[in-house]
Amino acid sequence: MSAKKAEKAEVEHEIRSIMNEDRALPVELDDKAVATRAKDAARIAAEVDEAEAALKEHTKHVKARLNGLKERQRRLLEAVREGSEDQQVSCEIIHDYTEGARKVVRMDTEEVIHERALTAEERQQSLPTEEPGEGEGVALNEEEVVEPSE
DSSP states (O other): OOHHHHHHHHHHHHHOOOOOOOOOOOOOOOHHHHHHHHHHHHHHHHHHHHHHHHHHHHHHHHHHHHHHHHHHHHHHHHHHHHSOOOOOOOEEEEEETTTTEEEEEETTTOOEEEEEEOOHHHHOOOOOOOOOOTTOOEESSSSOEEOOOO
């Protein structure tokens, strides 16, 4: 080798650096690798379907919870705005035969909250009944008496 070429090779060696790295490059697959990838893709497709169904179900539950929270919030804001809210209050229903009226009375304030006329059916009062005492018979008519069985 000539002195000039040897000098040039020495200079190139000093300015060159060699490193190794991995890169994603196309590699042709054999039939076995293709079959494996197809099997994996089918399994992943099933998992995707399951995940999408779970997401849909979860979304449905979250929406229901959110709607419930919004409804509670609406009722609370309405109560604040109105200064009152509907609550379960014990009431008494009175059939006043003297006045011919049916009254609904709040038990907490004794306020009549609803009043209307008695219907014809409601005006029919039932007769008081007494249970026969121990050992007494019940008269079905003037001649028959049924004794209680023991």
